[in-house]
Amino acid sequence: MMNVTVISQILWTSIATSSYFVLFAVAFALILKVNKVFNFAQAGMMSCGFYAAYVAVRVLELPGPFGFAAAVAGGAAMAFLLERFGFSVLRHRRASPMFVFIFTIIASQFIAYFMMMIFGTWPTTIFASMFWPVTLVGEVAVSAWDVPAIGATVAVLVGLWAFLRYTRYGQFMIAVADNADLAELYGIRKDRVLMVAMLAAGVIVGIGMFLYGTRAQVQPSAATELMLFAVAATVLGGIGNIWGAALAAVVLGVVQNSSILFIPSAWQGFLLYAFLFFAIVLFPSGFHLPERSKKLKRTVAAPVVATDGKGD
Amino acid sequence: MTSMRLSGIKIGRRAALALALVTATSGFAFAQQTLKFGLAMPLTGGQASYGNDQVKAAQWAVEEINKAGGINGKKFEMVVLDTQADPQVGIQAVNRLISVDKVPAFITAWSGVVKAVAPIANDNKIVELSIGANAPDISKLGDYVYTTFPLADVDIRAVAEYSAKDMGKKKAAVLFINNETGIGSAEVYRDTFVKAGGQVVAYEAYDQKATDFTGPLLKIRASNPEIIHLQGLVSESPQVIAQARQLGITVPITSYSGIYNPKLIEQLGAAAEGVIATSLAPGASDSPAVKAYVDRWMKEAGRPPNGLPYTQYLYDAPYLVAAIFTSLDKKGVPLTGENVRKEMLAIKTFDLPLTGKVTFADDHTVNKPVYLVEVKGGKWTSKAVVNNK
Numbered sequence: 001m002m003n004v005t006v007i008s009q010i011l012w013t014s015i016a017t018s019s020y021f022v023l024f025a026v027a028f029a030l031i032l033k034v035n036k037v038f039n040f041a042q043a044g045m046m047s048c049g050f051y052a053a054y055v056a057v058r059v060l061e062l063p064g065p066f067g068f069a070a071a072v073a074g075g076a077a078m079a080f081l082l083e084r085f086g087f088s089v090l091r092h093r094r095a096s097p098m099f100v101f102i103f104t105i106i107a108s109q110f111i112a113y114f115m116m117m118i119f120g121t122w123p124t125t126i127f128a129s130m131f132w133p134v135t136l137v138g139e140v141a142v143s144a145w146d147v148p149a150i151g152a153t154v155a156v157l158v159g160l161w162a163f164l165r166y167t168r169y170g171q172f173m174i175a176v177a178d179n180a181d182l183a184e185l186y187g188i189r190k191d192r193v194l195m196v197a198m199l200a201a202g203v204i205v206g207i208g209m210f211l212y213g214t215r216a217q218v219q220p221s222a223a224t225e226l227m228l229f230a231v232a233a234t235v236l237g238g239i240g241n242i243w244g245a246a247l248a249a250v251v252l253g254v255v256q257n258s259s260i261l262f263i264p265s266a267w268q269g270f271l272l273y274a275f276l277f278f279a280i281v282l283f284p285s286g287f288h289l290p291e292r293s294k295k296l297k298r299t300v301a302a303p304v305v306a307t308d309g310k311g312d
Numbered sequence: 313m314t315s316m317r318l319s320g321i322k323i324g325r326r327a328a329l330a331l332a333l334v335t336a337t338s339g340f341a342f343a344q345q346t347l348k349f350g351l352a353m354p355l356t357g358g359q360a361s362y363g364n365d366q367v368k369a370a371q372w373a374v375e376e377i378n379k380a381g382g383i384n385g386k387k388f389e390m391v392v393l394d395t396q397a398d399p400q401v402g403i404q405a406v407n408r409l410i411s412v413d414k415v416p417a418f419i420t421a422w423s424g425v426v427k428a429v430a431p432i433a434n435d436n437k438i439v440e441l442s443i444g445a446n447a448p449d450i451s452k453l454g455d456y457v458y459t460t461f462p463l464a465d466v467d468i469r470a471v472a473e474y475s476a477k478d479m480g481k482k483k484a485a486v487l488f489i490n491n492e493t494g495i496g497s498a499e500v501y502r503d504t505f506v507k508a509g510g511q512v513v514a515y516e517a518y519d520q521k522a523t524d525f526t527g528p529l530l531k532i533r534a535s536n537p538e539i540i541h542l543q544g545l546v547s548e549s550p551q552v553i554a555q556a557r558q559l560g561i562t563v564p565i566t567s568y569s570g571i572y573n574p575k576l577i578e579q580l581g582a583a584a585e586g587v588i589a590t591s592l593a594p595g596a597s598d599s600p601a602v603k604a605y606v607d608r609w610m611k612e613a614g615r616p617p618n619g620l621p622y623t624q625y626l627y628d629a630p631y632l633v634a635a636i637f638t639s640l641d642k643k644g645v646p647l648t649g650e651n652v653r654k655e656m657l658a659i660k661t662f663d664l665p666l667t668g669k670v671t672f673a674d675d676h677t678v679n680k681p682v683y684l685v686e687v688k689g690g691k692w693t694s695k696a697v698v699n700n701k
Contacts, residue, residue: 006530009559013526122361122618123547130550131583134558141559216523216551217579219358225521260527266490266517268527 005139010257016146018253019153022246023208024230027201029245034177034197041104044111046223049075049206050213053126075206076199083198115220123217149211169196346387349633350409350418357396365617366626373630383637399428410436416649419629423447423492430457438649444622447496451676460670462680464497467590469504470682470698471566476508485514485537489544497543525552542567550579557583584687591683593621593667628664
């Protein structure tokens with residue numbers, strides 16, 4: 001069974017299907033880094049994004065691009081509501097991190113049940129058809145969904161990187177992530193920055209759910225299960241490391257799908273969690289690549305040497 | 313005066329007490345006029361689209377039984393509780409049906425739930441009727457657990473035999489979800505296909521939470537089968553078929569009654585062509601009663617029910633329970649689980665409106681003809697009727 005075609009197909013499909021997982025992981029890691037919240041309510045943002053696209057395309061019969069815009073708007077709208085009427089209120093009431101964490105779980109379930117009441121529990125997709133035509137590249141089947149999905153994910157990652165690096169709010173987000181109190185002393189309005197981070201996460205998960213919902217069936221409780229993969233990737237990528245989470249999501253997808261070459265397919269889920277178990281136990285802070293800035297810090301912090309050549 | 317007034321007050325109190333007693337007693341007497349049974353189905357969660365339609369079908373039947381005079385003039389009542397198709401939630405629901413609602417019999421479905429609640433039914437001597445679940449070992453769950461729905465070894469056996477003998481396929485691959493339903497049914501298919509002279513060249517399970525099926529499908533493709541049997545759930549089966557076609561797997565795909573749904577064709581388009589499913593009940597073209605039933609769905613819900621054959625069985629279930637209750641009530645025998653079981657086995661054969669005759673065999677199974685349907689020209693068409701021996 002193991003030949004170049006099979007390995008290439010598994011690698012390609014793993015990379016293509018990890019596109020939405022990367023987006024879910026990045027959004028989760030962003031909120032963890034900036035807002036310091038394990039945001040399980042992200043599942044609610046995901047559901048809202050999906051059903052907004054569903055309404056646009058299936059109910060209002062608008063073209064696909066409107067569905068995409070609706071998914072983005074839906075994710076962002078739910079992110080706004082959660083921040084404005086949830087996290088912001090809890091912050092001002094000085095709720096403990098544990099209480100905020102519990103709030104995110106309750107909010108995700110509340111939204112799931114709310115969606116269930118409106119849309120029912122029948123699994124559905126954004127487009128009536130979930131079949132995408134396939135082109136053979138060599139012997140590898142590449143579906144018409146794969147390339148746009150990978151392209152959209154790369155575009156989002158580049159956009160996020162540019163946003164964090166070159167825009168004022170992006171830099172404010174990094175500042176708040178490093179030290180929120182200090183950032184406030186420098187005049188950065190923390191609440192506004194946290195809202196921007198939530199909106200960015202909402203947009204990202206909206207795009208992720210549009211990708212997922214055009215390929216597989218979704219029901220209100222599906223987002224919670226999809227979230228677990230994002231949480232796993234975030235933990236593995238290093239808490240608060242956005243790009244580490246993205247990379248971990250791809251690696252996890254490839255490892256899980258490639259495992260079919262060595263073990264029965266029924267064990268794929270087991271393997272994922274076994275891998276996570278050992279990764280967390282052995283690397284509790286996630287995997288870290290050597291950082292150049294650390295070398296710089298060591299240079300700056302070198303011991304002062306007396307003029308006579310003796311250390312003090 | 314004072315004494316009279318006092319005595320008047322006393323009389324008034326006594327009268328009020330008597331009135332309260334009469335009201336309470338008549339209320340009790342009225343409550344006794346209601347004969348209850350339970351229905352534990354998924355009303356929420358991933359399987360609720362099926363569960364709710366099945367409950368609706370059963371509710372229609374109860375309404376019609378009551379309109380026709382109930383159980384010897386007494387009201388027939390169905391207590392409905394949610395299982396979410398989850399064994400743990402199912403246990404809570406059934407405990408409540410037995411201890412709070414005091415039902416002598418209850419109906420449930422989904423193999424995991426049916427199995428989980430079986431010990432409760434057996435311990436309390438309450439009849440559990442499994443209607444829709446098809447795991448083969450349901451027939452071995454104890455004295456109080458029966459099914460009116462043919463188990464997997466009926467429809468899966470029929471489709472496996474038909475594939476090997478009538479379609480002439482020699483090499484089959486089996487792809488199944490790694491849960492109770494999938495594992496048991498996959499084993500039945502494998503054993504039957506091999507017994508019928510075929511060879512199972514791939515036997516692959518996928519995880520219940522899988523969102524991509526490339527790996528197992530590639531294994532199957534590498535084994536070069538002539539036919540694939542898919543034993544999955546409605547939530548992921550369309551995606552499995554779509555991915556199979558995308559990977560260039562063009563051989564016929566068989567499955568069971570779970571995928572017999574108009575939505576599959578809408579979701580897959582041309583990729584659905586050649587998909588074969590089973591149905592364990594006659595269709596609208598086979599029976600005027602079924603046609604009237606489907607017409608009612610179209611009129612009231614604007615669509616056919618999700619999983620039409622399952623809803624037919626659920627529609628028939630209250631008629632079966634009502635027949636047992638009526639017989640016991642006529643004899644003046646109390647409605648206990650033990651008596652319901654005895655009477656059910658004594659009657660043995662029931663003629664039901666939408667699924668025809670059902671006979672309880674001694675080994676707790678039932679046998680029915682299996683209707684095979686195939687997607688052809690963008691719609692489900694009748695392929696064959698297989699009578700299991």
